[in-house]
Amino acid sequence: MPHGADMDRTEDWERMRREHLVDADARPASSARGVHHIALLSTDVERTVRFYQDLLGFPLTELFENRDYQGSTHFFFDIGNGNALAFFDFPGLDLGTYAEVLGGLHHLAISMDRDRWEEIRERLIAAGIELHLEGGTSMYFLGPDNERLELISDPLGEMYGETVL
Numbered sequence: 138m139p140h141g142a143d144m145d146r147t148e149d150w151e152r153m154r155r156e157h158l159v160d161a162d163a164r165p166a167s168s169a170r171g172v173h174h175i176a177l178l179s180t181d182v183e184r185t186v187r188f189y190q191d192l193l194g195f196p197l198t199e200l201f202e203n204r205d206y207q208g209s210t211h212f213f214f215d216i217g218n219g220n221a222l223a224f225f226d227f228p229g230l231d232l233g234t235y236a237e238v239l240g241g242l243h244h245l246a247i248s249m250d251r252d253r254w255e256e257i258r259e260r261l262i263a264a265g266i267e268l269h270l271e272g273g274t275s276m277y278f279l280g281p282d283n284e285r286l287e288l289i290s291d292p293l294g295e296m297y298g299e300t301v302l
Contacts, residue, residue, distance in 0.1 A: 174221040244285035
């Protein structure tokens with residue numbers, strides 16, 4: 138079966154656009170208000186706080202016991218525009234190694250102003266974090282629990298000069 142560079146899906150994409158994509162002026166409003174939070178797992182709460190708050194500049198906003206698992210911490214970071222990035226730890230619970238599955242999280246992309254993007258890029262480099270830069274607007278790297286992150290300097294609702302929202 139062809140894949141990657143051996144595959145041309147142009148006709149599929151055009152067909153799906155014709156069948157499913159509604160012009161912006163005719164598109165109904167979303168039933169959602171926005172992302173309340175995205176929840177990821179942490180193996181070390183303080184390490185996670187140092188990474189996201191001290192290195193990336195996302196303020197810690199709350200920390201309390203997870204209602205679903207006694208002794209588990211549920212904590213939140215402000216990622217702008219009323220959106221939160223949340224984490225759980227599960228001390229004493231052997232979750233085993235994470236295996237990516239179809240439908241699993243590939244990466245989390247967070248938008249930031251270009252000047253902040255440059256500042257954080259320099260911080261990550263100084264901290265020895267391996268970066269993959271793409272297209273001059275995206276940097277990809279791993280968080281403290283190997284979660285894949287992207288910081289993108291494109292404005293919200295845009296990607297690589299295209300309006301996506």
